[in-house]
Structures are given as C-alpha cells and as structure tokens.
Amino acid sequence: MAASHPLFWRLVSRALWTRRSRMLVMFLALWVGAVIICALGAIYLDIDAKMSRELRTFGANLYVGPQAGRVLDEPSWQALDQALPPASRLAAGGFVYGMARLQQESVMLMGANLESMADLAPYWQIQGERLAVSFDERHAMLGKKLAQRLELKPGDTVTLVKGSQRQDLVIKGIVESGDSTDYYLIVNLALAQRWLDSPHRLSHGLLSLDNQQGQVESIAARLQQQFPALEVRPIRKVSANEGAVLFKIQGLMGLICVVILLLSTLCVNTTLMALIGERAREFALQKALGASRQAILRQILAETLLVAAVAALAGLLGGALLAQLLGQTVFSSSIGLRWPVLPLTLGISLLVAALATVMPVRRALALEPARVLKGE
Amino acid sequence: MLGRLILQSWRRQHRRRLLAVITIFLAATLVSALLAVSLDIGDKMARELKSYGANILIEPASRSLLPQLLGESVTVSLANQDALDERELPNIKDIFWRNNIMGFAPELDGELIWQGQRLPVLGTFFDQPIAVPDEPDYHTGQRSISPYWQVQGAWPQDAQPQLLAGQALASRLHWQVGEQLTLAGPAGSHAFTLVGLLHSGGKEDEQLLLPLAFAQQLLGRPQQVDRVRVSALTVPENSLSRKAREDMDALSAEEYDLWYCTAYVSSIAHQLEDALSGSAVRPIWQVAASEGVVIQKIQLLLAVVTLVALLAAAMGIASLMTSNLLERAKEIGLMKALGAELWQIGLLFYAEAALCGLLGGLLGCLAGSGCAWLIGQSLFGTPLAFNLIVVPVVVLLSMVIALLGTWFPARQIARLYPVEVLHGR
Numbered sequence: 001m002a003a004s005h006p007l008f009w010r011l012v013s014r015a016l017w018t019r020r021s022r023m024l025v026m027f028l029a030l031w032v033g034a035v036i037i038c039a040l041g042a043i044y045l046d047i048d049a050k051m052s053r054e055l056r057t058f059g060a061n062l063y064v065g066p067q068a069g070r071v072l073d074e075p076s077w078q079a080l081d082q083a084l085p086p087a088s089r090l091a092a093g094g095f096v097y098g099m100a101r102l103q104q105e106s107v108m109l110m111g112a113n114l115e116s117m118a119d120l121a122p123y124w125q126i127q128g129e130r131l132a133v134s135f136d137e138r139h140a141m142l143g144k145k146l147a148q149r150l151e152l153k154p155g156d157t158v159t160l161v162k163g164s165q166r167q168d169l170v171i172k173g174i175v176e177s178g179d180s181t182d183y184y185l186i187v188n189l190a191l192a193q194r195w196l197d198s199p200h201r202l203s204h205g206l207l208s209l210d211n212q213q214g215q216v217e218s219i220a221a222r223l224q225q226q227f228p229a230l231e232v233r234p235i236r237k238v239s240a241n242e243g244a245v246l247f248k249i250q251g252l253m254g255l256i257c258v259v260i261l262l263l264s265t266l267c268v269n270t271t272l273m274a275l276i277g278e279r280a281r282e283f284a285l286q287k288a289l290g291a292s293r294q295a296i297l298r299q300i301l302a303e304t305l306l307v308a309a310v311a312a313l314a315g316l317l318g319g320a321l322l323a324q325l326l327g328q329t330v331f332s333s334s335i336g337l338r339w340p341v342l343p344l345t346l347g348i349s350l351l352v353a354a355l356a357t358v359m360p361v362r363r364a365l366a367l368e369p370a371r372v373l374k375g376e
Numbered sequence: 377m378l379g380r381l382i383l384q385s386w387r388r389q390h391r392r393r394l395l396a397v398i399t400i401f402l403a404a405t406l407v408s409a410l411l412a413v414s415l416d417i418g419d420k421m422a423r424e425l426k427s428y429g430a431n432i433l434i435e436p437a438s439r440s441l442l443p444q445l446l447g448e449s450v451t452v453s454l455a456n457q458d459a460l461d462e463r464e465l466p467n468i469k470d471i472f473w474r475n476n477i478m479g480f481a482p483e484l485d486g487e488l489i490w491q492g493q494r495l496p497v498l499g500t501f502f503d504q505p506i507a508v509p510d511e512p513d514y515h516t517g518q519r520s521i522s523p524y525w526q527v528q529g530a531w532p533q534d535a536q537p538q539l540l541a542g543q544a545l546a547s548r549l550h551w552q553v554g555e556q557l558t559l560a561g562p563a564g565s566h567a568f569t570l571v572g573l574l575h576s577g578g579k580e581d582e583q584l585l586l587p588l589a590f591a592q593q594l595l596g597r598p599q600q601v602d603r604v605r606v607s608a609l610t611v612p613e614n615s616l617s618r619k620a621r622e623d624m625d626a627l628s629a630e631e632y633d634l635w636y637c638t639a640y641v642s643s644i645a646h647q648l649e650d651a652l653s654g655s656a657v658r659p660i661w662q663v664a665a666s667e668g669v670v671i672q673k674i675q676l677l678l679a680v681v682t683l684v685a686l687l688a689a690a691m692g693i694a695s696l697m698t699s700n701l702l703e704r705a706k707e708i709g710l711m712k713a714l715g716a717e718l719w720q721i722g723l724l725f726y727a728e729a730a731l732c733g734l735l736g737g738l739l740g741c742l743a744g745s746g747c748a749w750l751i752g753q754s755l756f757g758t759p760l761a762f763n764l765i766v767v768p769v770v771v772l773l774s775m776v777i778a779l780l781g782t783w784f785p786a787r788q789i790a791r792l793y794p795v796e797v798l799h800g801r
Contacts, residue, residue: 123665178660236577267692278703
C-alpha cells in the first residue's frame with residue numbers, strides 16, 4: 001500500500017480541485033448543517049439558565065420575617081443576607097410599614113430598598129418614573145388606589161406631618177401592582193425608619209434567589225435552622241412553579257432541537273448522496289482500471305471527510321456566532337458555549353458525511369462497470 | 377411535449393427526482409412543524425403559567441379599608457360595608473371572554489372565636505359546582521386557581537363543615553388533622569372537622585379556611601363576598617392595551633373594538649367590571665405582567681429558531697437543486713444541439729422544480745402537522761392546534777426556493793456551448 005499513497009492523495013486532491021464547484025455545494029450543505037447543530041446545541045444547553053432569569057420577573061421568592069412576638073432588625077437581616085450563597089442571590093430588600101400622617105389624612109407608609117425594587121417587583125406598572133436610588137429622601141412613589149383617593153399625580157407634592165416636623169415629598173411615579181402596594185405611600189427605607197421612630201427595624205425582607213434547580217426550598221430550610229429567631233419561608237406561589245415551567249420550556253426546546261437536528265441532517269444527507277451518486281461513472285472507470293472496491297471507497301471517504309471536517313470546524317465558528325446573535329435577540333445576553341457542543345457538532349457532521357458517502361458508492365460499485373460506463 | 381419530457385425524466389431518473397422530493401419534503405416538514413408550534417405556543421404556555429394562580433382581582437368599588445399585610449399585624453378597620461353579591465358570581469362565566477376564564481374563587485374575611493381566641497378566617501370555594509349556562513358540570517374554587525397550594529391531608533368539601541388550617545396557625549395552636557373545632561361568630565356557632573393543613577407561603581398560612589356558605593352564616597353576612605380572585609387566559613399586553621389602560625376615551629372606535637375583542641387582561645377586567653354590579657376589577661400585575669413577559673420571550677425564541685431553520689432548509693433545497701442541475705449539463709447540451717430554444721429548456725427545468733416543490737411541500741405539511749401533534753402531545757398533553765395558514769405558506773415557500781435553486785445554475789449552463797458540454801468539459 002506504501003507505493004499507492006502518493007497516488008491516493010493525488011487522486012483526492014485532484015478530485016477536490018477539478019470538481020470545485022460541486023465541492024463548494026457539498027461544503028456549504030455540511031457547513032449549514034454544522035452551524036445549525038452548534039447554535040441549537042449551545043442554546044439548548046443554556047436555555048434553563050436563561051429562562052430561569054426570565055422567570056425572576058415574577059419577583060421575590062423568599063420571605064424573611066420575625067417570629068411571632070419578636071422583631072427583625074437590620075443586623076440580623078444583614079447577617080442572613082451574608083449567609084446566602086452569593087451565586088444564588090439576585091436581589092434582596094428590607095421593608096418597613098407603618099401609619100403616617102399626611103396633611104390630608106393618615107396613610108400607610110412603606111419603606112423599601114428602592115434600588116432593589118426593580119428586581120423584587122419588576123411587574124409594577126409605573127406611571128411616571130421609578131425611584132431607583134436608595135438615598136433619595138425628597139421623592140416618593142404612590143400606590144394607585146391611594147393616588148386616586150388623594151387625587152394626586154406624578155409631579156405633585158405631599159407633606160408628611162409629625163408633630164412640628166414636616167417633610168415634603170415630590171411624587172415621582174404612581175405604582176399599580178394589583179395587591180396591597182396600591183394603597184401605600186412608598187419612600188426610601190431610611191426615611192421611613194426615621195419617620196416611624198423605629199431605626200434599624202424591619203417589618204420583613206424579601207429575597208429573589210436563583211431557582212434553577214429548585215434550590216429555594218433547601219436554602220430556606222437551611223436559613224431557618226441557622227436563624228431560629230427569624231421566620232424564613234419560600235413564597236410558594238413563585239418558587240413552586242419555577243421548576244415546572246422551566247422543565248416545560250426545556251422540554252419544548254429539546255424536542256424542537258431534536259426535530260431540527262434530525263431533519264436538517266437528513267437534508268444534508270440527501271444533498272451529499274446526490275453529489276456523490278452522479279460520480280458513478282468515475283467509480284466504474286476506476287474499477288475497470290483495476291482499483292479495488294476498498295481503495296475506491298477509501299478515496300471517496302477521505303475526500304468527503306476532509307470537506308466535512310473543514311465544514312464542521314467552520315460551522316462551529318458560524319454556530320457560535322449565530323448562537324450569540326440569537327441570544328442577543330431573544331435574551332439580550334450572550335449564550336455560554338459549553339464543551340459538549342464541540343464533539344456533538346464534529347461527530348454528527350462526520351457521521352452524516354460518512355453515511356452519505358458509503359451508501360451511493362456501494363450502490364455504484366455493485367453494478368457492472370461496463371453498463372455504467374455505457375450510460376445505462 | 378413538455379409533459380412527456382417531464383414524465384420521461386421522472387420515469388428514467390426516478391432516484392434523482394425522488395431525492396429532490398425527499399429533501400424538500402424534509403425541509404417542509406421541519407418548517408411547517410415549527411410554524412405550527414410557534415403559532416400555538418403562546419396559548420399553550422399561558423395555560424402552563426396558570427399555575428402561578430389568579431391574575432385578576434374583583435373587589436367592591438367603594439372599599440376603603442386597608443388590606444392586611446403579609447406577616448404584619450396591622451389593625452384592619454372592618455367596618456361592615458359594601459360587599460359583592462354571591463348571586464352575581466355566575467355572571468363571571470357570562471362575559472365575552474367566558475371561555476378564557478379558567479376559574480375563580482370568592483373570598484370572605486372575618487374573625488371567629490375558638491376557645492376564647494379570635495382567629496382570622498377566610499370563607500371561600502374549594503371546588504364548588506356552579507350553575508353556568510353552557511357547562512352543566514362546571515365547578516371551580518381554590519383547587520383550580522391556586523395550584524401552588526400544598527395541602528397536607530385532604531381538601532375540604534364545600535357542602536360539609538370542614539376546615540383547612542394554615543400550617544403556621546396550626547402549629548401555633550398544636551392542631552392535628554382530624555381535630556374537632558367549634559367556631560363561634562356574631563351569628564351563631566358550628567362544629568367543624570379539620571381535614572387538612574395548608575402550606576401556601578402567603579397570608580393563608582396564618583388563616584383558617586372554611587367553605588363560603590358556613591363563613592357567611594357564622595359571620596352574619598349572607599350572600600356577601602369581599603373579593604373574588606379570577607384566573608383568566610390572557611395575551612401579553614402591548615401598546616394598544618397600555619393606551620386603553622391610561623385613557624379609554626382616547627381610543628378610536630376601531631381601536632376600542634380591537635381592544636375589547638382581544639383577550640388582554642385589561643379588557644377582560646373591563647368586561648368583568650360591567651358584569652358585576654358595584655365592583656372594581658384590577659389585574660394582579662405580579663402574575664398578569666410577568667406572564668406576558670415570559671410568553672413573549674418564548675414566542676420570540678421560537679420565532680427566531682423557526683427563522684433559522686427556514687434559512688437552513690432553504691439552503692438545503694437550493695444546494696440540492698443546484699447539484700441536480702449541474703449533473704444534467706450534458707442533457708442540456710444535447711437538447712441545445714438538437715435545436716431546443718433556451719426558453720424551452722428553462723421551462724422544462726422550472727416545471728420540474730415547481731413540481732418537486734409542490735409535491736414535497738404538500739407531503740411536508742402533512743408530516744409537519746404530525747410532528748406538531750407529537751410535540752404538543754408529549755409536552756402539554758393536548759395536541760397543538762395546526763393553523764391551516766401554514767399549508768399555503770409552506771407549499772409556496774418550497775416551490776419558490778426550488779425555483780430559485782434552479783435559476784442560478786440554469787443561467788450558467790445556458791451560456792455553455794453544446795459541444796463543450798457534450799465533450800465533457
């Protein structure tokens with residue numbers, strides 16, 4: 001076989017060069033297939049992380065309050081916040097509630113970490129602007145029901161009154177949430193604590209945790225043990241559903257990926273078979289000249305696999321780019337590329353190419369060379 | 377002549393033609409299945425997201441009392457005032473979007489006395505049959521609208537004196553499932569059996585839940601309801617519904633009709649407000665808005681994936697048609713040498729391509745609907761609705777792509793001299 005090696009590679013390289021327009025079509029078909037496999041694989045492997053972020057729009061999923069008869073103070077809240085696994089913690093905020101007097105009437109005052117509200121209550125429908133800095137003591141937001149009763153709109157001023165103390169607040173936004181928040185005057189936490197004469201005290205705290213593997217339940221149980229003076233419980237309405245919905249979405253993407261993968265590889269396969277099938281005459285000639293079946297098959301396989309390998313590598317590059325494009329379009333963030341994509345893309349591409357080569361070549365070789373050469 | 381040529385080419389080279397049809401068939405299957413899934417996915421996911429509970433809240437319009445807080449003991453001024461009328465509840469299933477109402481549960485707040493202790497109670501429906509015109513055996517309640525409630529023991533029967541206790545309350549008072557409790561209220565007392573413990577993660581954990589009829593009787597508030605939670609299938613909010621919410625009078629008549637006849641959470645809320653006298657209806661935005669965000673994300677994801685698959689399928693078909701034509705250069709040369717006009721040759725190939733596209737596209741739609749059915753069945757337990765608009769779109773698309781795939785190489789080959797091609801260059 002040693003003597004035939006130069007001939008083997010010459011045959012391969014000549015075939016690639018003289019049939020370059022066909023080779024280009026083959027390369028393109030394989031390349032598109034590889035791009036699709038790589039991009040979809042990357043998206044599928046990253047979809048649960050992406051969608052679990054999206055599901056955080058339902059807001060906080062862990063509640064922390066004082067046990068009956070006790071109070072929640074800021075040091076213990078901070079200690080609890082420190083004890084969270086940093087990778088899971090997405091947002092946290094303490095709240096304090098109490099009655100306060102406005103010039104017009106008594107209202108419920110809600111003090112909140114305003115900068116974390118965008119993550120803890122992303123569903124708030126705000127008319128006007130969202131307050132998003134924690135040190136702002138001149139502005140407030142107003143629940144919609146309260147705003148209707150007091151006939152206030154964004155830009156108006158309300159005045160908090162306590163004995164001889166007064167505090168003017170400009171209404172930045174009107175909040176509609178459909179729950180009790182609609183009745184509150186919402187101000188910054190420090191101001192509310194000062195105004196309610198309860199420094200460092202919190203009514204309760206809310207946390208938004210990553211719940212990709214349903215870890216909120218176990219984190220809650222662990223924190224409850226660690227802080228027996230506090231009541232820590234998952235907000236089941238939010239936490240219990242994330243897993244189920246994620247599972248559905250992942251299943252959907254998985255099924256769709258499998259369908260696309262299957263059909264597009266079959267598509268590539270038929271194109272390759274057509275391209276190789278038309279060379280029946282060439283194989284017949286080689287056979288007539290005395291080449292063994294193995295030699296012919298080996299030569300064509302080498303040719304196709306060479307093209308397939310280059311196409312798969314180029315496809316990995318294209319697929320990575322496509323995945324980023326899709327990630328930016330849909331989730332406005334990049335898709336993490338995981339290592340299983342690499343063997344998946346290479347493996348499927350080479351397998352498809354090999355299958356598409358072996359079948360038509362074997363069929364062509366099964367025929368009498370003379371008949372094929374004659375053109376029947 | 378043309379017909380005969382096509383027929384001959386199909387009979388003689390059936391393997392090649394078959395390969396083309398199969399490729400187009402596969403691509404059309406893929407595209408039609410994805411199209412069908414992305415058209416119906418919003419509806420299906422909306423149903424899945426109903427597990428987050430009610431998304432609409434109905435309250436008496438003139439309510440001024442402050443709501444109870446989560447984990448905070450704020451005194452609620454229970455001035456016995458306006459309430460909703462229980463007899464009007466079936467109207468909820470009588471609005472324009474009645475089929476989108478997945479369920480509802482009325483709630484009545486109050487305090488009842490047990491062994492000298494005042495306990496917060498909530499009267500509600502657990503799984504109550506309700507007389508609704510179209511659906512004779514319609515029943516609804518917390519079981520259907522609060523699927524995230526975890527009940528240890530059994531759910532109470534609405535007609536029996538049975539109780540569900542919030543687990544925080546039960547553990548504080550050392551109650552066990554099976555306990556007999558006698559509750560007294562302003563209008564009498566009654567003995568109940570505790571049948572289950574509720575774990576909801578909300579304020580229900582501190583409450584005692586009992587069937588609405590018993591609560592009304594003991595609290596002396598016959599036929600009264602403080603609020604109704606409604607779970608409705610909605611479509612995500614868009615600029616029209618936001619405009620309607622800000623100022624309904626600013627809508628033109630056409631916009632109003634479109635808004636009214638679309639299942640936005642705001643238009644359903646509007647219709648519910650008309651259906652129940654003296655009510656104020658508002659969306660629970662935590663569920664309503666977040667649902668919209670998640671559904672829109674999934675729809676966008678599928679649309680983008682469909683587009684990518686479409687492009688790939690198009691390239692697959694085009695490359696196959698190209699390779700198909702390249703190998704027939706000799707045939708073209710022969711036809712030219714025999715005196716065929718360019719347009720005649722073109723017509724032959726285009727007719728063939730269109731035929732392949734039509735056949736593959738039609739078969740693909742059939743297989744695609746099967747694929748969509750399978751996806752719907754295995755994921756959601758119900759088949760996906762196969763929108764018939766998919767069929768003409770996919771068939772047309774496969775024909776156009778097949779024609780385009782023929783057009784490029786056909787132009788090249790037409791320029792060749794017959795002698796060159798026949799010689800084999």
